[in-house]
Amino acid sequence: MHLPDFYIGDPAPAYRDLRRNSPVHWTSANGGFWGITRYEDIKFIGSRPHLFSSAKGVLMPDGKPRTADPRPMLITTDPPRHNALRKLISKGFTPRHVNAMEPDIRAIVRGVLDSAEAGVELEYAEGLVAKVPVRIIADLLGAPAEDWEQFRAWSDASVGSADPGITLTSQEAFGALTTYFRRLIELREQRRANDLISILMDAEVDGESLSHDELMSFLHLLLVAGNETTRNLIALGTIALVDHPEQLRMLVEDPSLIPSAVEEMLRYVSPVTHMTRWATEDVELRGRSIREGQAVVLLYGAANRDEDVFGDTAEQFDVTRRPNPHLAFGTGEHACLGLSLARLEARVFFEEFLARFDRVELTGEVLRMRSTMVPGVRTMHVRLGAASGKAPVR
Numbered sequence: 001m002h003l004p005d006f007y008i009g010d011p012a013p014a015y016r017d018l019r020r021n022s023p024v025h026w027t028s029a030n031g032g033f034w035g036i037t038r039y040e041d042i043k044f045i046g047s048r049p050h051l052f053s054s055a056k057g058v059l060m061p062d063g064k065p066r067t068a069d070p071r072p073m074l075i076t077t078d079p080p081r082h083n084a085l086r087k088l089i090s091k092g093f094t095p096r097h098v099n100a101m102e103p104d105i106r107a108i109v110r111g112v113l114d115s116a117e118a119g120v121e122l123e124y125a126e127g128l129v130a131k132v133p134v135r136i137i138a139d140l141l142g143a144p145a146e147d148w149e150q151f152r153a154w155s156d157a158s159v160g161s162a163d164p165g166i167t168l169t170s171q172e173a174f175g176a177l178t179t180y181f182r183r184l185i186e187l188r189e190q191r192r193a194n195d196l197i198s199i200l201m202d203a204e205v206d207g208e209s210l211s212h213d214e215l216m217s218f219l220h221l222l223l224v225a226g227n228e229t230t231r232n233l234i235a236l237g238t239i240a241l242v243d244h245p246e247q248l249r250m251l252v253e254d255p256s257l258i259p260s261a262v263e264e265m266l267r268y269v270s271p272v273t274h275m276t277r278w279a280t281e282d283v284e285l286r287g288r289s290i291r292e293g294q295a296v297v298l299l300y301g302a303a304n305r306d307e308d309v310f311g312d313t314a315e316q317f318d319v320t321r322r323p324n325p326h327l328a329f330g331t332g333e334h335a336c337l338g339l340s341l342a343r344l345e346a347r348v349f350f351e352e353f354l355a356r357f358d359r360v361e362l363t364g365e366v367l368r369m370r371s372t373m374v375p376g377v378r379t380m381h382v383r384l385g386a387a388s389g390k391a392p393v394r
């Protein structure tokens, strides 16, 4: 549970066993932590930030002592500060703002897909899918299109993604991005534009606005939170379609199923496998004693296969599943702030992709990222089959 191999392989059988036999499971690896696998328990913990704090970080424990981050990001802030920060930042993620991005997102997706040719082997994860979320974030921030490739290189290096063309260390890339963000902020200080940075600079709740440091730390979080996650959803979602050709056929024949297919990909793939909390006092859960200071790892991927919620088809991939109350975006106070944007990106991607290509064939091995939290696809080679005689979805 503490190693990438667990997530890169098929964790479903282990999850099933844990949900059934040890839903609040102590493991002594990495200094010790509790693994939580049942849907109901993750909802319980996620909605009690006073008992289960995010302040010492949400990454899996690594055995090193953790203290609260002196310059916390939104994701590592507890209430009441979290509520205030989240209210301010939410101003940039209203449904109106997100929906208004659809034409830009469609143009970005089309531009990326224009480079894909039917019948020719191509690398899909790094070469195609990864370009979409990072360009959308750059566009959201108002970064000019000529900067996008540079922005992507810094962004990938700063989150540790191994593009063969990247020679920067993550520290150097983080520094370069900080300088770049500072310049964007300075430009917006002189003149506001129609972009997220301008909205966040003007955001005010109860007479309070974001400090410069808070804005900077949020811009960095945006890259970490919105980049690999969306890429992982689309790449692993595509593999789920390859593995279930009858489901792919249903989508090609009826693209109105794409929104529910995206929900099912989120549930089935669970692009973010877990997040961690830290107990602020002793808590009893299912007869187990969680002690103050201990780490609790919320295994969202396990909750998303919970038979108590998803019935006896929990292990199946069904693009028509409804309702689908998955926890792929987390739950409670810290539930994903970018979920509408992520849903929109994935929907538009598959609408455009399936209008052009109605067959996907894997032509080699799928190479995964060695990560416990977002064990995405590093590379996957595919051959695409051209869809015949269908107009692109508008």
Ligand code: HEM
Pocket: 054, 058, 074, 075, 076, 086, 221, 222, 225, 226, 227, 229, 230, 233, 270, 271, 272, 275, 276, 300, 327, 328, 329, 330, 331, 333, 334, 335, 336, 337, 338, 339, 341, 342
């Ligand atoms: C498929 C794509 C995505 C998945 C699966 C995902 C998943 C998650 C999860 C599980 C959390 C909960 C964190 C916790 O429990 O502590 C989260 C938080 C967050 N996500 Fe996403 N995310 C995705 C895309 C995005 C995008 C596109 C953005 C922004 C552009 C974004 C921004 C955030 C932010 C800012 C938070 C922190 C919210 C808070 O702490 O209040 N995410 N995400």
